[in-house]
Amino acid sequence: MSEPTVVVVGTGPAGVRAAEALVEAGLRPILIDEGLRDGGQIYRRQPEGFKRDYAVLYGSEASKAHGLHQTFEALRQHVDYRSETLAWNITQGHLHTVQSSQARSDEIAFDALIICSGATDRLMPVQGWNLAGCFSLGASQIALKAQACSIGSRVVFLGSGPLLYLVASQYVKAGAKVVAVLDTAPLIPPLASLRGLLSRPLLLWRGLQMMVQLKRAGVALLKGVKPLRIEGRPDQGVSGIVVTDAGGRERQFSADALGMGWHLRAESQLADLAACEFSFEPLSRQWLPRMDPDGRSSQAGVYLAGDGARILGADGAEAAGRLAALAAMNDLQLPAGRVQYQLERDRLRQQLAQMDQFRQGLARAFPWPHQQAESLPDAAVVCRCEAITAGELRRCVNELGSRELNHVKAFSRVGMGRCQGRYCGHAAAEVIAAVAHIPVETVGRLRGQAPVKPMLMNACEVSSGAQS
Amino acid sequence: MVAMLGQGRKLRQSEFGDGARAGFCLMGACQDCWVWDETGQRLRACTTVVLDGMTVRTAPPEQYWPVTADLQQHLAASEAGS
Numbered sequence: 001m002s003e004p005t006v007v008v009v010g011t012g013p014a015g016v017r018a019a020e021a022l023v024e025a026g027l028r029p030i031l032i033d034e035g036l037r038d039g040g041q042i043y044r045r046q047p048e049g050f051k052r053d054y055a056v057l058y059g060s061e062a063s064k065a066h067g068l069h070q071t072f073e074a075l076r077q078h079v080d081y082r083s084e085t086l087a088w089n090i091t092q093g094h095l096h097t098v099q100s101s102q103a104r105s106d107e108i109a110f111d112a113l114i115i116c117s118g119a120t121d122r123l124m125p126v127q128g129w130n131l132a133g134c135f136s137l138g139a140s141q142i143a144l145k146a147q148a149c150s151i152g153s154r155v156v157f158l159g160s161g162p163l164l165y166l167v168a169s170q171y172v173k174a175g176a177k178v179v180a181v182l183d184t185a186p187l188i189p190p191l192a193s194l195r196g197l198l199s200r201p202l203l204l205w206r207g208l209q210m211m212v213q214l215k216r217a218g219v220a221l222l223k224g225v226k227p228l229r230i231e232g233r234p235d236q237g238v239s240g241i242v243v244t245d246a247g248g249r250e251r252q253f254s255a256d257a258l259g260m261g262w263h264l265r266a267e268s269q270l271a272d273l274a275a276c277e278f279s280f281e282p283l284s285r286q287w288l289p290r291m292d293p294d295g296r297s298s299q300a301g302v303y304l305a306g307d308g309a310r311i312l313g314a315d316g317a318e319a320a321g322r323l324a325a326l327a328a329m330n331d332l333q334l335p336a337g338r339v340q341y342q343l344e345r346d347r348l349r350q351q352l353a354q355m356d357q358f359r360q361g362l363a364r365a366f367p368w369p370h371q372q373a374e375s376l377p378d379a380a381v382v383c384r385c386e387a388i389t390a391g392e393l394r395r396c397v398n399e400l401g402s403r404e405l406n407h408v409k410a411f412s413r414v415g416m417g418r419c420q421g422r423y424c425g426h427a428a429a430e431v432i433a434a435v436a437h438i439p440v441e442t443v444g445r446l447r448g449q450a451p452v453k454p455m456l457m458n459a460c461e462v463s464s465g466a467q468s
Numbered sequence: 469m470v471a472m473l474g475q476g477r478k479l480r481q482s483e484f485g486d487g488a489r490a491g492f493c494l495m496g497a498c499q500d501c502w503v504w505d506e507t508g509q510r511l512r513a514c515t516t517v518v519l520d521g522m523t524v525r526t527a528p529p530e531q532y533w534p535v536t537a538d539l540q541q542h543l544a545a546s547e548a549g550s
């Protein structure tokens with residue numbers, strides 16, 4: 001029997017650990033990476049020629065980042081690594097890719113596909129978030145990590161979740177001026193969140209320490225805020241933000257840049273194109289691909305790992321990547337993979353279960369602020385790509401009778417722009433649910449469409465040429 | 469992108485009349501940082517490395533259809549055929 005073709009999409013923590021398990025068992029997987037270099041977003045590598053060391057770049061996670069990069073270097077000659085390559089479609093056992101710098105397209109027939117596509121920031125619009133100078137929290141961190149830059153000279157961070165405090169403290173440490181950290185989570189976390197948070201006490205401790213450090217650095221730290229509007233002029237960009245604090249008082253902060261985000265949103269388009277089933281997770285109020293504890297999707301031969309399937313963070317992604325690869329080899333009936341799967345399965349599952357406890361704690365302590373969708377002014381832009389407002393979405397419900405997200409998309413173009421609903425999809429669903437007075441899960445989710453990102457039309461043509 | 473934003477606060481104008489834009493996600497997902505090179509080829513600023521002598525346009529050229537190598541061939545072939 002010839003060696004099976006196993007394709008891994010993504011070279012973040014999940015993808016690299018999956019590839020490592022495959023190589024250990026003697027396979028030569030194909031690794032698809034949209035980035036220029038491995039590492040994914042969390043352990044993103046700085047461009048060639050930058051010389052900051054690991055401690056400066058990755059802080060407390062330096063040894064993990066180093067470990068992952070080293071693993072990748074060691075794997076490099078044992079894998080078919082394709083960087084700057086976008087996996088843009090999946091059809092019947094085939095993955096379609098396009099390599100940007102050489103305009104090269106391929107159609108790869110796979111025996112097993114492990115999708116480690118990661119996540120983006122999850123956004124709830126605030127009036128004025130389309131002004132120049134508003135960035136996602138992830139973007140704020142990338143500016144610092146990849147380019148040693150701050151997003152502005154006076155920065156406010158708004159949102160909720162661990163990344164909010166992490167990015168703010170990284171900015172302070174790097175010497176940037178952080179005016180305020182505005183958290184929409186309730187002042188006192190619900191009791192139910194504690195059990196989850198205590199499942200990883202070290203992380204909880206680190207989080208609390210971060211908050212203390214921010215306070216000491218003179219950063220205004222507000223919890224329980226409700227964002228009202230981001231101020232600024234269309235031609236000039238952001239000049240400040242107005243929120244109400246936990247006591248209901250209006251507070252204004254001047255800033256020339258704003259970083260915002262609420263946890264992460266799984267990049268699940270490829271799983272969708274592979275026809276994997278999805279289910280709604282009430283706690284985080286998002287649709288996620290259905291999978292078993294080892295990462296098997298509902299489609300035979302398609303495996304999911306990392307934040308693209310469950311938002312467990314980098315450590316969880318490493319474990320999930322390895323487990324998915326072992327499960328894939330077990331299912332392919334490869335003897336070496338089978339043995340290893342039996343050996344490690346229980347330990348990895350247990351690790352993931354513990355991380356999921358923590359995730360649930362975080363989701364309860366720092367909830368997705370779905371109520372904001374209801375109070376969003378009609379004039380506020382929901383879709384940044386095409387400047388579609390909350391009022392327009394409400395009109396689709398009230399006047400045109402829409403109750404379903406893809407239906408509203410057809411009427412209003414929400415989610416049809418160049419980001420393909422990545423930044424408006426969840427919020428648009430909440431706006432529709434609130435105005436129609438129906439549960440958000442009945443509004444549905446935007447269907448994934450190929451190509452998953454904009455690309456040149458001729459890429460398809462090149463593909464047929466390359467095949468002949 | 470950093471090279472451009474180091475010089476000013478915006479990258480381009482929104483096509484939908486709501487003002488200047490300066491990118492949003494920096495990870496190649498939001499497509500808010502589109503700029504163009506001299507030939508009209510679209511660049512995603514956040515994933516494009518700046519090079520010596522590079523020219524970048526903050527608006528698409530008037531005839532916004534990038535003429536790629538294969539399109540050129542195709543056009544030449546159809547012209548020859550006509």
